[in-house]
Amino acid sequence: MGRMRVVLNAKAGTIHDMGPERVRTIVDEALTRPGTNVDVVVAQGEAMARAISSAERDGFDTVVVGAGDGTVSYAASVFANTEVTLGVLPLGTMNMLAYDIGLPRDLAGALDALQKARPMQVDVGLLNGRAFHGVSGVGFFSQMALAREQLRAQRGRVLGWFMALGKAVARSGRMSIEVEVAGVREPIEAYAALVTVNAFDAPGWHRSRLDGGLLEVLVAEDRGTLARLKTGAEVLVNAWRDKPGIHAFQARRVTIHARRERAWVATDGEVERERVPLRYAIAPGALKLLVPPAAIQWREHDAQAVT
Known part of the structure; x- marks a missing residue:
């Protein structure tokens, strides 16, 4: 059975507008499927970082982060060169990575796209290590x-x-x-x-x-x-x-x-x-990232795989 932890920033505008319990329920219902155990954590600051950093040790094979690019970047640094797959939800200000891979900006649309996403081995950059x-x-x-x-x-x-x-x-x-x-x-x-x-x-x-x-x-x-x-x-x-x-x-x-x-x-x-x-x-292919099937990056990835 797969285990997924979803870490949501309690300070995100979507959570503030809809309420944490409602968002928790929506996310849990959208991502729970047969064979998948989902744990939704709504936190902020150091508690959010701990939920991310402890996920592999706690036995989760997938971690979805609903926060800004800085927190997503932290998660990428934690899960690079591991077997944990990272997913993102656009709950930050810029949401550059979520936007880059074509995730809709609204929560319902992003969750729908995430349900259909599949892992791609993507590169990460290193700055002073x-x-x-x-x-x-x-x-x-x-x-x-x-x-x-x-x-x-x-x-x-x-x-x-x-x-x-x-x-x-x-x-x-x-x-x-x-x-x-x-x-x-x-x-x-x-x-x-x-x-x-x-x-x-x-x-x-x-x-x-x-x-x-x-x-x-x-x-x-x-x-x-x-x-x-x-x-x-x-x-x-x-x-x-x-x-x-x-x-x-x-x-x-x-x-x-x-x-x-x-x-x-x-x-x-x-x-x-x-x-x-x-x-x-x-670091080529250092991170497993959930990328929606309609993302432009899959076309290039699949074309390279054929050649």
Whole structure:
């Protein structure tokens, strides 16, 4: 018999609006099926982290996390290179991974898609040895994440985005960095650098592959305040890849050097002070992730399997 633990963030808007017991019942009824034992935990903070970290020890083979990208990233770091399968529910602010694999934003639709999902072996990134599932950025990206955290209480997703954009552009300064790939360093006067686990190469901030085995690094040159604002807006709609002043690299290992000991880095939405140089690597197929059958990534995955 399979055992599934579902960990839901008690502070999520959906739970606040519907009530924890109602959400617990809806999730339990949707995911319980013959041969599957479901344990739904509604928690927050350290209790939520403990429910995730203890799941394998407690005998659960599947863990579904309904929280923001930071908590999902923590779960990915816990379950990378284990036999536990990770599922996600979009109960956070951004829900980047859930959105990337095509999960509907409403709870009922996401649960329906999760019922039909099947495990895919996906890549995870490593930053200074710590796993993450999607994106890690410095400069503009860390400032954007900090600004969004400060503006979390602002009403309106679009207004919040543009207010955060303005703050991030104003706070982002020039960085003298060197991007090292295969032992070769390229110096760049930049104001932003983004490292992603496989390329977000499909329209609307989607990845066509979750198992491509490569990191992508995009670095934006510092070309002044007006150019920063333009590029910042293009970043939000993922339209900056081939623009002037953008340097692109793909590799299994990338190191970013800078003239400082530590830097603010936004990784899967969480901002931390990281030791420099920033050493990135990819761990191919390290995580089992529940991916809905309609996700674009299954088409590429199945096509590669045939060839």
